[in-house]
Amino acid sequence: MRIVLVSDSYLPVLGGIELHVRDLAERLTGLGHTVDVVTRTPAEGDRTPVDLREVVPGAGRVVRLGGSAFLGSRLARVLAGADVVHAHSSVVSPLAWRAAASARAEGIPALVTVHSMLPHGATLPMAVALRAATAAGLRWTAVSTVVADPLSRTLGVPVPLLHNGIDPAPWRGELGGRSRREAAGSTFTVVSALRFAARKRPVALVRMLADLHRQLPPDVDLRAVLVGAGPLLEATRRRLSAAGLAGRVELVGRVDRDRVRTLLTQADVYLAPARLESFGLAALEARCAGLPVVAMASSGVTEFVRHDVEGLLARDDEHAVQLLRELAVDPARRDRIHRHNLATETDATWSRTLAATLQRYAEAGAGTEGTTRTAVVRPFVSQGSTPPA
Incomplete structure (x- = not known):
């Protein structure tokens, strides 16, 4: 499959979402899938992201969109031809939300994983940013029960868990x-x-x-x-x-x-x-x-x-x-x-998380080719950044 992972924040910023998306990209690439990571984070040493000027379908890479590029045709060109779009959302993630909505509008299978808890009593910004019809058409997951439960109540749909993964x-x-x-x-x-x-x-x-x-x-x-x-x-x-x-x-x-x-x-x-x-x-x-x-x-x-x-x-x-x-x-x-x-091995291993991720892609309507292969992790080749070991 051609898989597009979308995260507003990415390496060289270090954090849970950033490392999870990098590791997920490595493992999906190891299964033979083509992976593009789309982000608004500048490369190391740059003050602002560079706008995308050309997309080569099938070239796994990091695409860094500057300014309001994610609002227009540039994002659409990144998503075109994807078998599934997997958006990774924090509390406020305009790029991830826009990508999920655009994929939904174009009939591309889309999955949203919510990585952040909200302060008690806060309204989920994503629920406001996305129209109800769009939100209802997306597949939702959350990294933990404390994230999934309030999200499910807000959206009115079940939100299954999709843990971050680790190789113990x-x-x-x-x-x-x-x-x-x-x-x-x-x-x-x-x-x-x-x-x-x-x-x-x-x-x-x-x-x-x-x-x-x-x-x-x-x-x-x-x-x-x-x-x-x-x-x-x-x-x-x-x-x-x-x-x-x-x-x-x-x-x-x-x-x-x-x-x-x-x-x-x-x-x-x-x-x-x-x-x-x-x-x-x-x-x-x-x-x-x-x-x-x-x-x-x-x-x-x-x-x-x-x-x-x-x-x-x-x-x-x-x-x-x-x-x-x-x-x-x-x-x-x-x-x-x-x-x-x-x-005692934790349940949140990459073998379980990767299998669950591919299963969620299939449930969203993406192809299932490669889901039964043995994962061989290869370095994920990025443009404009050198991820830490």
């Missing part, structure tokens, strides 16, 4: 079945990977670490490593300094997956502070590395973390601090969760 094997790390206490000594190390933006709550994360530091017994020393970048990075650095944590919390910035894997093997627990976390790919990576995950019970992390099984689920920030303290002083509990996570 590379994340299992070098520690294997070794004790985390043996690896870390008397230091309790917390790791978190996030975009430093309000939605991910980095300032709240600093408060939680400060409270945890005050509550730990004298024989347990706190260390934390925060991975990522974003508009609140410097504000977070100032907050850490004001809280007296500058020497205990390391901000490592944006790093590749190999570096993240190394950091996970050196940690005792993973903390996911966001309440509006729709899925939590970074938390899933940590879970596959064996780490107990502490996350909010209201978030999409519950798709792969059960309380006191793969991690601990908190009612609020104060409860999260309490749970972190419990893990800090109870290495046997940490080791039990660690061993379970290494020995």
Whole structure:
């Protein structure tokens, strides 16, 4: 099939949607499909996307549309001849919505996957942007139950799940079945990977670490490593300094997956502070590395973390601090969760996600050729960007 994946945000921006779309493109290409990724994100070093000037059907690539190009004939030329259009939507995703509506109008099978939770009481912008008839003609999926349930109520149609995927094997790390206490000594190390933006709550994360530091017994020393970048990075650095944590919390910035894997093997627990976390790919990576995950019970992390099984689920920030303290002083509990996570495969593997994605394409009316082949992942050749490893 010729498959067009549409995401307003894409590499070189790093985040859950961006990495998922890149990985999905790789795996679909590995099955022999032709994949175009369409985005509004500029290439590395460019301030604005370049408008599309020519489309060569069948040439798998990244097409970066600048300005209002996605409103006109340029987008139509990208979509022409597609067997299926798969739009990946966040809270506000005008390109993805336009592509889904255009595909629907041209009779091209279209699937929309919603990747983001909405604040309580918010009206789904997509439901307003798309006419009811258009919305009803699309196939809808969501990355987690906390996204699917309100979306289904808003649209009045069933919304099945389509998880983000992971290959667990590379994340299992070098520690294997070794004790985390043996690896870390008397230091309790917390790791978190996030975009430093309000939605991910980095300032709240600093408060939680400060409270945890005050509550730990004298024989347990706190260390934390925060991975990522974003508009609140410097504000977070100032907050850490004001809280007296500058020497205990390391901000490592944006790093590749190999570096993240190394950091996970050196940690005792993973903390996911966001309440509006729709899925939590970074938390899933940590879970596959064996780490107990502490996350909010209201978030999409519950798709792969059960309380006191793969991690601990908190009612609020104060409860999260309490749970972190419990893990800090109870290495046997940490080791039990660690061993379970290494020995038990998550349901959100790429083999399951890829099969489910192809099934959704077929349900939308796309061809099914290649759905039974064995996936061989090949590098996805992009124009204008070099995705991280």
